[in-house]
Amino acid sequence: MSTPKTAFSQTVHHVELADWLTTAAAHHDQGFVMFDWLGVEDAGRPGAAGQRHAVFLHVIDPRTREGVMLRTEIAETDALPSVAHLWKGARWHEREAAEMFGITVDGEPEHLLLPDSFEGHPLRKDFVLASRVVRPWPGALEPGEDNTSAPSRRRTAPPGVPDPSWGPRREEESTS
Numbered sequence: 001m002s003t004p005k006t007a008f009s010q011t012v013h014h015v016e017l018a019d020w021l022t023t024a025a026a027h028h029d030q031g032f033v034m035f036d037w038l039g040v041e042d043a044g045r046p047g048a049a050g051q052r053h054a055v056f057l058h059v060i061d062p063r064t065r066e067g068v069m070l071r072t073e074i075a076e077t078d079a080l081p082s083v084a085h086l087w088k089g090a091r092w093h094e095r096e097a098a099e100m101f102g103i104t105v106d107g108e109p110e111h112l113l114l115p116d117s118f119e120g121h122p123l124r125k126d127f128v129l130a131s132r133v134v135r136p137w138p139g140a141l142e143p144g145e146d147n148t149s150a151p152s153r154r155r156t157a158p159p160g161v162p163d164p165s166w167g168p169r170r171e172e173e174s175t176s
Helices: 017-030 090-099
Strands: 004-007 010-014 033-039 052-061 067-077
Touching: 017 052, 017 067, 033 090, 052 090
Parallel strands: 010 067
Antiparallel strands: 004 010, 033 052, 052 067
């Protein structure tokens, strides 16, 4: 089991993937029987190397109302052991993680939110939103784009906006 760290009244256990199920079961046996949520932080999050997703499990001891969070990191090729046999409410969250982030969960069930024909994982940072390809970004101009001042930082595209080489483009009208 890991060494817990507490900050802002939240105890977090950083757990190796191999110890995920053992640590979860130990907390369940200690009285953390109320499931709160299971979530994923995308590998493409700011400051991350882009290789591993972070998975969080938050459970509560209803006697003391104390919550504990388990955190592990999972690579694209790894499978997350299911905790749904410990907390029934975790099944939905595991299905969402599998479908929306592409995480493999042991005993991964059928689709939850998207049709079977859907390709990709829409909550990942690298997922290209097709609607942003055919319609320009409606947001404010980036610094320096209004030609009144020098740019103060490098230009960035909002999440989901593909790079200029992606997808079909409108053909320019000929001016001959």
